[in-house]
Amino acid sequence: MLLGLGKCAAVEVRRGKLMEEGNIAMVDGREIAMLTTEARYKYLGIQQTFEIKQQENKKHTETQLMERVRKVLRTQLSSKNKMEAINIWALPSLTYTAGVLTWSNTDLQRMDRRIQTTLVQHGLLHPNSATERLYLPRKEGGRGLKCLEGACRKEEEKLKAFFRLSNNPIHQWINSASNPPSSSGQASEGQSEAVSREDTLRQTWKAKPLHGRFHASLHQEDVDIQASNTYLTQGYLYPQTKGTLFAIQDQVVPTRSYTKHTIKQQIDSTKCRLCNNAEESVQHLSSGCSAIAGTKYLSRHDSMGTSDALLAEPHHRVHNFV
Ligand SMILES: [Zn+2]
8 A cells, every 4th residue: 555645744732732743754764744833634625633723714614605606696697597506506615514613693694694795786686675585485486595594504404314313333422422312303303493484584574564565465365476476486587687676576666755755865746757646656657657557568468468377377367566
C-alpha cells in the first residue's frame, strides 16, 4: 500500500490545545507535514482541524448560499424555474451542514430575510408584498420557495432518523448518547412541524388586512383555486412580471386610494384617473372602471374564453383578478 502523502497532514493536540510540532517521519524516509495552527483541512465539505470552528464555517456557508442565490437570480430562467433552482441548488449548500453546524432559528430567519431582500432587488418580489405567499405551494397561490428554517430542521430530523434506525453499533451508541431513550416515537415530528409551519403562514396571510383581501377573493366558493393558479404552476411568466402581478394582488401598488389611506400621503383626489367616477383602487381598475370596460376588459374576457382551463371546466369561474 502506498500512502498519498500529498493528501495527508498531522495535528498534535495536547490538553485540548493545538501544538505545532515537527513533521512526522515515516520509516521509508518520507514525511507527513504538520498542519500549522491556522490551517484547516476540509472533510466532507466542512473545514475542520481537531474541532469544527462554528462561526467560521457558518460565515463561509452563508456567503456561499447568498452567492448561489444571486447567481440563480442573474440567469434568464422563468420565475418558477428560479424558485426551483434556489430550492435545489442554492439552499442545499446550507441544509447540507444541518446537524453538523448549529443553526439557531434566529440565524435561519435572518438568512430567509436576506434572500427576500435579494428577491426584492431583482424585481421578483415587491417590498410590501405578502412574504407568506413566498413559502406556500404554487397551487395555493404561493411561489413554492422553501424556507431555510423548515428545510434545515427537516434535514436534522432525517439525520437523527438515520442514526435511530441504523444497526451499526457506533450509530446506535451515538443515538442513545444524543437522544434519551424515552423519545423514540418522534419520527414524524419534523413532518408535523412542517405542516404546522405552512398552516401558520396560511393563517397570517389570511388575517392581514390588506394582503388578506386577495386570499379571501381567491377562496370564494365559486372560484376554482387550482385553475386560477395555473399561471403559477405552469411557470411561463417572466420573474419581474410575476413580482408585479403579486404586488397588484397584494394591493400594494400606488393607486390613489392606497397612496392616501395606506401610505397616508396628502393627495387632492382619490377618484379614478381614467373615469373620474369611483375610488381608484385595485378592485376598481381590475374590474370596475367604465373607461376601459369596452377595451381592456373585453379582450381579457375573450382570451379567457380560449384558455384550456375554461374549456375543461366551463361551469367553474376562473379567478382573473388582474
Ligand atoms: Zn375608473
